[in-house]
Amino acid sequence: MNHRARKRFGQNFLHDPIVIRKIVQAIDPQPDDHLVEIGPGQAALTIPLLRAVGRMDAIEIDRDLIPIVQERCAPYGELSLHNVDALKFDFAALKTDERSLRLVGNLPYNISTPILFHLLESRRVITDMHFMLQKEVVERMAAAPGSRTYGRLSVMLQAWCEVTRLFDIEPGAFKPAPKVDSSIVRLVPRRDETVTIADPERFAALVRAAFAQRRKTLRNNLKGLVEASRIEALGIDPGCRAETLGVADFKRLAAI
Ligand code: SAM
Secondary structure (H helix, E strand, O other), X not given: OOOOOOHHHXXXXXXXXXXXXXXXXXXXXXXXXXXXXXXXXXXXXXHHHHHHHOEEEEEOOOHHHXXXXXXXXXXXXXXXXXXXXXXXXXXXXXXXXXXXXXXXXXXXXXXXXXXXXXXXXXXXXXXXXXXXXXXXHHHHHHOXXXXXXXXXXXXXXXHHEEEEXXXXXXXXXXXXXXXXXXXXXXXXXXXXXXXXXXXXXXXXXXXXXXXXXXXXXXXXXOOOOOOHHHHHHOOOOOOOOHHHOOXXXXXXXXXX
């Protein structure tokens, strides 16, 4: 069966068996897991994952890939393939028993940030997520305060998840080869009490505003949201920039 890679769906298919094995090892699928793959493509990861768990779900937007994935996966287990846009899909609806979901995917680069934000909404039914993304995006996701790449994405993801950058993958592992390097990242939604954010919408609005203009001070970026005197009362200098604050500081700011 022939299928030409579509740019608009961010299609770069994995073909290097060593890299595929390394990714599957990092995911470490167990027979009892409820796995959900986003964008199975031509089933490079789906086949070894399905072999390990026996049945799983996958979400693929490209209608032309559906029969290819179905045919390739049939010998290895029971695949529930959903031909929908992952950005509009309600992942929480896939949880039908006591098992939480384990999400995996070599994500299309053009939708990586919106999909991460969308998945955060379902974090309560997710055990963990392993994604391949553009290396530069993974650096931003895992960045520490004070670093050049630390920003809204870092704070929003680290507030709700433990973020670990695992390893990098070179363009040659894909067909067609992308122009950028990729990395594998693991996200584990936090279960501990310290994560509690009383008003998630206010938290999100505050983080967005704080980083709206990176070179401006907190006092300026948070005008209308938090008074400078209240920032100061928390022991945070209103004259500093958002990139110097830790995730805990943003939680404290959102709580006043
Ligand atoms: N998993 C395969 C692999 O590793 O070879 C394919 C990876 S390819 C980078 C991304 C896959 O996501 C493609 O199959 C593409 O059609 C699919 N995709 C793109 N946008 C999507 C969306 N919004 N919802 C679901 N799948 C999407």
